[in-house]
Amino acid sequence: MTTNELIKKLFIAFSKKDEEEFYKLGEEIINLEKRKKHNIVAKELKEALYSKNHSRNTSEKRFRTNMPIPRDNDSGFPLLEIKQFELEWEQLILSEKTNYALKQIVLGFKSYEVLATFNLKPKNKVLFSGMPGTGKTFSAQVISSYLGLPLVYINFDAIISSYLGETASNLRKVFEFISNGIWVVLFDEVDIIGKNRDDQHETGEIKRVVNNFLQMIDNFEGDSLILASTNHPHILDPAIWRRFDEVINFELPNQDERMNLINLYLKPIKKETEINVSFVCEETEGFSPSDLKSMCRDAITHAIINERDTLTNNDLIYSLERYRERIDMRTINK
Ligand SMILES: Nc1ncnc2c1ncn2[C@@H]1O[C@H](COP(=O)(O)OP(=O)(O)OP(=O)(O)O)[C@@H](O)[C@H]1O
Ligand SMILES: [Mg+2]
Numbered sequence: 524m525t526t527n528e529l530i531k532k533l534f535i536a537f538s539k540k541d542e543e544e545f546y547k548l549g550e551e552i553i554n555l556e557k558r559k560k561h562n563i564v565a566k567e568l569k570e571a572l573y574s575k576n577h578s579r580n581t582s583e584k585r586f587r588t589n590m591p592i593p594r595d596n597d598s599g600f601p602l603l604e605i606k607q608f609e610l611e612w613e614q615l616i617l618s619e620k621t622n623y624a625l626k627q628i629v630l631g632f633k634s635y636e637v638l639a640t641f642n643l644k645p646k647n648k649v650l651f652s653g654m655p656g657t658g659k660t661f662s663a664q665v666i667s668s669y670l671g672l673p674l675v676y677i678n679f680d681a682i683i684s685s686y687l688g689e690t691a692s693n694l695r696k697v698f699e700f701i702s703n704g705i706w707v708v709l710f711d712e713v714d715i716i717g718k719n720r721d722d723q724h725e726t727g728e729i730k731r732v733v734n735n736f737l738q739m740i741d742n743f744e745g746d747s748l749i750l751a752s753t754n755h756p757h758i759l760d761p762a763i764w765r766r767f768d769e770v771i772n773f774e775l776p777n778q779d780e781r782m783n784l785i786n787l788y789l790k791p792i793k794k795e796t797e798i799n800v801s802f803v804c805e806e807t808e809g810f811s812p813s814d815l816k817s818m819c820r821d822a823i824t825h826a827i828i829n830e831r832d833t834l835t836n837n838d839l840i841y842s843l844e845r846y847r848e849r850i851d852m853r854t855i856n857k
Contacts, residue, residue, distance in 0.1 A: 526555060542585070543592055543601055546572070583608055586673040590703055593696035597689055600681045602697050605706075610668040615658060616776065616783045616812065624771050625662060629669055632748050646768035648740060650713075651752040653773025656813025659752040660711055662773075666748070667707040675701055675708045675747075690732045698739045701747055710751040713763070733760065740766045775811055778804050784812050788819035792826065793833045803839055810850070818846040 524532075529552050536544040549572040556565040586605040593602045617625070631638070631645035638645055651659040667674035682693045701708050743749060751767070764770060776784060781804045789800075807815060821842035826834045 524551070526552065529555070539600075541599075541601065542604075588704070590700060593693070593700050595681055595689060595693055598681070600678075602678055602681050602693055603700065604676045604678065605673050606664075606667075606676060607673050608664045608668040610665045612665060612669055614787070615662060615665045616780055616787065617658065617662075618774060618777070618780065621771060621773060624769070625666070628748070628769065628771075629666055632670060635746070647747070648743070648749045648767045648769075649751075650764065650767040650770045651750060651773060652756040652770055653754060654775060654811060655754050656811030657773035657775065658812055659754070659773055660709070663707060663709040663711075663750050663752070666750070670707060670748070672705060672707050672748075675706045677708065677710045679710070679712060691735050694732070694736055694739060698743065701749075702743070702745045704747070705745075706747045708747050708749045710749070712753065713751045714753045714755040733763075737762055737766055775809060776815075778808075781807055781810065781815060784815045785819060788816050789823070789834065792823050795833055795835045798834060798836050798839065800839075803843055806843060806847075810846075814846065814850065818842050821845060 529548055533545060533548045533552070536548055549568070553565050553568045553572070556562075556568060583606055586607045588605060592605070594600060595602060615622070615625075628646060628649055632647065635645055651662065653659055664674060677697055682697070683690055740749070782800060785800055785803060785807075807818070810818070819842070822834060822838045825838045825841055826832070831838075
């Protein structure tokens with residue numbers, strides 16, 4: 524391929540947000556320059572190609588593997604992503620009960636060998652259920668950091684969006700891939716695939732796909748930790764629930780948890796002494812951790828764009844009011 528053709532493909536990969544293809548083409552361009560003995564150009568291109576990884580938040584890195592990432596035959600989109608996180612368990616703020624249940628999963632997973640001497644196996648198929656923004660996806664990232672294993676994130680949209688005939692084969696490809704390593708695997712927002720099998724609108728084909736998914740979960744014997752998340756537990760088929768060793772509920776934070784979350788999210792900025800975080804905690808019942816995070820970011824932004832380096836109570840109240848309006852709109856539009 525000529526440089527022109529490669530650059531054209533590179534642009535297409537960029538616009539499709541196909542990171543893997545983008546890096547592959549980048550490497551090809553570099554190799555082309557090397558073959559032309561343009562060694563300095565090749566070196567500069569290489570530095571430029573990977574510069575993003577250096578400047579980026581170090582809590583998330585792409586993981587490289589020799590195994591090809593499975594793709595949808597029709598669209599060519601990758602069916603999964605592999606990422607590595609560097610998050611601390613303490614960044615996760617949950618009720619004691621949920622936190623304990625999650626810890627038991629990772630401790631069980633770490634004790635794989637000891638358990639085996641007792642002929643026991645750790646629970647390795649876990650369903651996370653709970654409202655949006657309560658930390659299901661985030662917990663998977665924290666668990667992957669804690670266990671030091673890459674996170675395989677399954678892109679359900681890509682699996683389903685193809686012709687239905689391809690869907691079952693896509694699922695098979697995903698399971699084949701994950702069987703070849705030890706990972707934390709997240710099937711995120713499984714409701715898409717797990718919609719009640721009795722639903723009138725479902726075609727026979729999608730029912731087959733759901734059955735297929737269940738069978739693959741059932742038959743999965745690998746050493747990975749399989750997580751799945753849903754925020755619509757009521758639409759999930761009971762047959763799906765049964766396939767998991769454990770279901771963990773993510774609830775909205777109570778007042779103490781909201782206090783911890785707000786303090787965590789306001790950490791980056793100096794605060795005026797009379798700032799009243801307890802008041803904001805009382806006023807934010809029903810907010811998810813993700814809502815609180817956005818609210819705190821808005822408050823910090825409000826201070827900064829108004830040229831102050833110290834957060835005032837006004838900033839906090841202003842963002843609280845704004846965010847409350849948004850939440851009200853969200854419930855009205857439901
Ligand atoms: N329990 C939590 N503790 C600390 N931070 C949290 C928590 N829950 C959510 N967050 C913050 O909010 C962001 C969004 O949360 P996350 O994506 O995990 O929600 P979710 O439960 O997966 O929601 P959805 O059901 O919409 O996918 C996280 O990246 C994290 O920064
Ligand atoms: Mg999520």
